[in-house]
Amino acid sequence: MKELLDTMQKKQKKKVINNNPIGIFDSGFGGLTVMSAIHKGLPCENLIYFGDTAHIPYGAKSQNIVIKFSTEIASFLVKQQVKLIVIACNTATAFALPFLQKKFNVPIIGVIKPGAKAAVFASKNKKIGVIGTEGTINSKSYTKEINKFAKIKLHQQACPLFVPIVEEGLINSNFTNEIVQKYIQPLLNKKIDTLVLGCTHYTLLKEVIKKNIKEGITLIDSTQIISQEVKNILEEKKLLASKSKPNLKFYVSDNPLKFKKIGSRFFGKKITNIKKIELR
Amino acid sequence: MKELLDTMQKKQKKKVINNNPIGIFDSGFGGLTVMSAIHKGLPCENLIYFGDTAHIPYGAKSQNIVIKFSTEIASFLVKQQVKLIVIACNTATAFALPFLQKKFNVPIIGVIKPGAKAAVFASKNKKIGVIGTEGTINSKSYTKEINKFAKIKLHQQACPLFVPIVEEGLINSNFTNEIVQKYIQPLLNKKIDTLVLGCTHYTLLKEVIKKNIKEGITLIDSTQIISQEVKNILEEKKLLASKSKPNLKFYVSDNPLKFKKIGSRFFGKKITNIKKIELR
Numbered sequence: 001m002k003e004l005l006d007t008m009q010k011k012q013k014k015k016v017i018n019n020n021p022i023g024i025f026d027s028g029f030g031g032l033t034v035m036s037a038i039h040k041g042l043p044c045e046n047l048i049y050f051g052d053t054a055h056i057p058y059g060a061k062s063q064n065i066v067i068k069f070s071t072e073i074a075s076f077l078v079k080q081q082v083k084l085i086v087i088a089c090n091t092a093t094a095f096a097l098p099f100l101q102k103k104f105n106v107p108i109i110g111v112i113k114p115g116a117k118a119a120v121f122a123s124k125n126k127k128i129g130v131i132g133t134e135g136t137i138n139s140k141s142y143t144k145e146i147n148k149f150a151k152i153k154l155h156q157q158a159c160p161l162f163v164p165i166v167e168e169g170l171i172n173s174n175f176t177n178e179i180v181q182k183y184i185q186p187l188l189n190k191k192i193d194t195l196v197l198g199c200t201h202y203t204l205l206k207e208v209i210k211k212n213i214k215e216g217i218t219l220i221d222s223t224q225i226i227s228q229e230v231k232n233i234l235e236e237k238k239l240l241a242s243k244s245k246p247n248l249k250f251y252v253s254d255n256p257l258k259f260k261k262i263g264s265r266f267f268g269k270k271i272t273n274i275k276k277i278e279l280r
Numbered sequence: 281m282k283e284l285l286d287t288m289q290k291k292q293k294k295k296v297i298n299n300n301p302i303g304i305f306d307s308g309f310g311g312l313t314v315m316s317a318i319h320k321g322l323p324c325e326n327l328i329y330f331g332d333t334a335h336i337p338y339g340a341k342s343q344n345i346v347i348k349f350s351t352e353i354a355s356f357l358v359k360q361q362v363k364l365i366v367i368a369c370n371t372a373t374a375f376a377l378p379f380l381q382k383k384f385n386v387p388i389i390g391v392i393k394p395g396a397k398a399a400v401f402a403s404k405n406k407k408i409g410v411i412g413t414e415g416t417i418n419s420k421s422y423t424k425e426i427n428k429f430a431k432i433k434l435h436q437q438a439c440p441l442f443v444p445i446v447e448e449g450l451i452n453s454n455f456t457n458e459i460v461q462k463y464i465q466p467l468l469n470k471k472i473d474t475l476v477l478g479c480t481h482y483t484l485l486k487e488v489i490k491k492n493i494k495e496g497i498t499l500i501d502s503t504q505i506i507s508q509e510v511k512n513i514l515e516e517k518k519l520l521a522s523k524s525k526p527n528l529k530f531y532v533s534d535n536p537l538k539f540k541k542i543g544s545r546f547f548g549k550k551i552t553n554i555k556k557i558e559l560r
Contacts (some may be wrong), residue, residue: 054345055335060447062535065334164444167340173462175455182453255342280560 018239021046021247022230023077023085025070028056029167029259030200031088032266033223034111038086039248041227042234046247048080051263054253057163058091059133059199066135070096072279074104076251082106083239086230090132090198094139107233112136114229115196115222116145122218123194126152129187132198134158142198155190159183159199166201167262171208180205180212188213196220204266250274298519301326301527302510303357303365305350308336309447309539310480311368312546313503314391318366319528321507322514326527328360331543334533337443338371339413339479346415350376352559354384356531362386363519366510370412370478374419387513392416394509395476395502396425402498403474406432409467412478414438422478435470439463439479446481447542451488460485460492468493476500484546530554 022042024035028051035049050073052058058066070092077085085108087093087100093110101108119128119142130142137158146152161179170176187195195217197203203223210219234240252259256274263271302322304315308331315329330353332338338346350372357365365388367373367380373390381388399408399422410422417438426432441459450456467475475497477483483503490499514520532539536554543551 054341056340060336060535060538061334062538065534160448161441161444161450164441168440170441175458175462178455178458182455254345255340258340258342 017242018083019046019241019243020081020083020239021048021249023048023050023074023080023082024088025050025052025073025077025085025092026087026089026200027052027058027069027092029263029266030163032263032271033200033203034086034088034226036266036268037223037227038230042231042240044243044246045241046243048077048082048249049251050077051250051252051259053255053259057133058089058095059135059163060160061091061135063095063135063139066092066095067099070100071103074100074108076277076279078104078106084109084230084233086226087111088200088226090141090200091135091139094136094141107237109226109229109233111200111222111226112141112198113145114225115198115220116142117149118222118225119194119196119220120146120149120152122220123152125191125193126150127155127190127192128152128194128196129155129157129190129192130196130198131157131159131162131183131187131202133163134160136198142196155187155192157183157187159202162199162205163201166204169265171205176205176208177212180208184209184212192217194218194220197222248273252276253279297522298363299326299521299523300361300363300519301328301529303328303330303354303360303362304368305330305332305353305357305365305372306367306369306480307332307338307349307372309543309546310443312543312551313480313483314366314368314506316546316548317503317507318510322511322520324523324526325521326523328357328362328529329531330357331530331532331539333535333539337413338369338375339415339443340440341371341415343375343415343419346372346375347379350380351383354380354388356557356559358384358386364389364510364513366506367391368480368506370421370480371415371419374416374421387517389506389509389513391480391502391506392421392478393425394505395478395500396422397429398502398505399474399476399500400426400429400432402500403432405471405473406430407435407470407472408432408474408476409435409437409470409472410476410478411437411439411442411463411467411482413443414440416478422476435467435472437463437467439482442479442485443481446484449545451485456485456488457492460488464489464492472497474498474500477502528553532556533559
């Protein structure tokens with residue numbers, strides 16, 4: 001009887017383990033902050049990252065072209081047998097998420113919905129600000145997502161200089177503080193009590209942004225929230241892995257050396273195992 | 281006899297007229313400053329511009345990928361029967377010019393040689409500074425070109441924030457002045473007497489840069505010089521055109537509406553006749 005129970009338990013355990021990797025992609029480096037959070041929250045998961053450095057940045061490009069790039073990357077990840085795809089880029093989420101969800105069978109999540117949900121939950125005065133790239137802001141994706149939970153008028157601001165400032169490592173320069181002020185002030189004037197960092201790069205600017213907002217304002221960094229979201233889905237679908245030493249693989253479409261150098265800053269530790277591939 | 285002379289003159293005139301267009305390309309908008317200068321200097325020429333807005337910017341990408349993009353664009357321009365190609369982008373010139381010159385039969389010129397030549401001619405103390413994108417600076421192309429004329433040690437500085445500042449129209453912000461100072465000061469410390477604007481975007485920052493250098497320093501803007509270079513080549517090869525109302529055509533690989541809006545600022549007047557095409 002004990003043996004039978006053991007075998008059943010083993011089978012059951014086997015059933016809920018899936019060591020296929022999670023696929024994560026972004027236009028370049030920003031998504032590495034998401035990958036880092038997922039790796040911390042789910043340390044037994046194999047992860048594959050794709051940074052589309054040949055087309056970086058997505059932020060100011062059109063919807064059509066971002067859908068094209070995202071589809072090529074998702075196809076590549078599906079071929080690597082990923083069990084879940086995380087679009088770790090707000091612009092690609094804003095432009096391509098519904099399209100990719102229709103096209104592929106694997107579950108696909110983006111960074112906008114978790115951030116929007118958390119913002120609605122956090123805001124007391126129902127005045128929420130969002131900062132992001134031109135593409136994300138113009139897509140009005142945060143407005144659409146937030147309006148699914150509550151009728152709230154969003155105050156949005158595109159901050160096109162933030163990405164190059166972060167990529168150049170100029171976070172602590174005097175002018176960075178001034179640029180942050182310039183972008184944030186119009187939102188503060190609207191008396192927001194919650195501010196969503198609508199771009200994965202902005203995680204690295206969090207301290208400068210904190211200095212420039214009032215104490216009562218809640219900062220929503222979806223990079224942190226997404227890891228919990230991934231965990232919930234994998235648990236629900238019984239897809240959690242159990243690797244004691246998981247594989248972390250990195251693919252880029254251009255310049256692996258630069259990716260190694262800059263990417264490590266975003267990932268929080270040294271990156272190895274980077275391959276350059278051409279998607280077409 | 282007079283009739284015979286007239287016919288001969290007409291024939292001769294006909295022989296030296298070639299109304300095929302000049303092809304000009306860049307990763308996006310910057311090259312429009314070059315096109316504008318060529319249009320002013322050679323107002324009878326048909327011009328075709330290609331802005332690779334799907335891959336903008338080239339500045340921080342690798343040599344291989346910039347060669348790939350540039351080859352696709354040059355092939356397209358050759359199909360449009362251009363009589364000369366101007367690479368109106370310092371990064372693409374630095375990375376792809378010799379490769380394209382070998383691959384295509386049509387004459388191809390870049391923006392680096394004319395600027396380098398002018399700098400050597402202008403400098404008295406033989407201390408020359410060059411500012412440009414990461415790609416242009418790391419390629420050391422200005423050093424190579426300048427050393428063809430004279431053994432001069434170049435002082436170089438990559439300025440990665442200049443392109444987004446120009447594209448965002450933030451030229452007159454306070455922090456722009458501060459950022460310009462930050463990038464220029466190390467060159468001033470080297471006592472340069474000549475400063476080359478090694479990126480076609482920087483033409484729009486010329487006034488801010490002028491404010492931040494000493495009076496005796498000569499600014500070299502190759503955008504202005506290139507038009508004379510094109511004229512010399514067309515004259516020499518007897519390829520000058522004679523259109524009283526030349527055609528100006530614009531092609532982009534993404535976002536024609538944005539190109540129209542931002543591009544007009546670079547071109548100095550309204551842009552129409554923009555087509556989006558995919559090169560592969």
